Amino acid sequence: MGQQETLQRSCRRTGEICRNITRKEIVAIAINNGWEVVPAGKEQLKACKKGHSSVPIPGHRDSTIVPNGTAHKVIKSLQQPSVKDVEYINANHKPQKVSNFYKAKINQLEVQLAAANSTNKKLKDDVEAAIDLAAETETRNAELSKEIYRQKYWIEGLKQEIANLIQQKAQQDKEMLVIAEEVEQVEQKELRIKTGGEKLTRFSRRLKPKLRLELQQIIQWLTEENL
Structure with missing residues (x-):
């Protein structure tokens, strides 16, 4: 019964992670689980690890939100026990040891979730700061454009005054x-x-x-x- 509850808890935690998860967060989970993420063509990625089948990581950009079902399948594949893990479970098939094995996996998953949330918050703060900076820059650019137009108008007027003075000087020279x-x-x-x-x-x-x-x-x- 304890092993079944542990498995159910693992499935629930995996489901929580899969909600609105991005490709970048899945990549972070794969790396934290010892996978190597490599290009798979057409801007897609795949995770590779010795003793496992490669796992495709969907999405064309890091910010792409992966659908819950697809994300659940990918994360479950990334957390599948390796050949050595299966041998360990088979060799230590006692319920308590098996339960401890899955508890360790859950703890690892919770650490990865906390890291992903922290990264997501930092990215959100960076985006908000970038938006504020862009708005401030746009306002400053508008002010500079007005100042440049004012200076240009003043310079044109000054050039006209100089031209008039030159014309007057020429007329005075002629009269003299x-x-x-x-x-x-x-x-x-x-x-x-x-x-x-x-x-x-x-x-x-x-x-x-x-x-x-x-x-x-x-x-x-x-x-x-x-x-």
């Missing part, structure tokens, strides 16, 4: 050039008048007093008229 040419023309005209007046003054010294007076009046008029 015209003014400089006009000043030069005036200065040349004044120089010619001054030179002409000096020549007429020297010439007037050769004239008779009456003509000299009239010529000096003309020189004065020309000089004052062009000042």
Whole structure:
């Protein structure tokens, strides 16, 4: 009776483990039971161990949830006793020894379940942290995009102001050039008048007093008229 209860308890614990179990958790159970997990093609895996038949591990990703029935069959296969275990049971077929053997298997299974739950919790925490980080990054990126757009708009306005200043400077340079040419023309005209007046003054010294007076009046008029 004790052996039957132990077997029933083992089946119940296996059923608990199989609920919503992922491929990654099955792989962890296989490794903890001494199996080697190798690729089996098309992203599938299989567990291999000396003295056992290979056990296919379903699922195409580590996060794939394996159906309860399939998971139960796989885990049961992973926990099947090896040839040495069968020999041990056959050689020690007393109920107490057989019961102890299955109790050890149950304890091992509970340790694996606790490890799987711990791994699952850690993965869940990592996923939540990654989601928070992604949300924070997205918010920061949105703020940076707004700032970049504002700076770009400011730079475009600044470039337009610079272009306007350059245009104004060119127009001022053009106007200054015209003014400089006009000043030069005036200065040349004044120089010619001054030179002409000096020549007429020297010439007037050769004239008779009456003509000299009239010529000096003309020189004065020309000089004052062009000042």
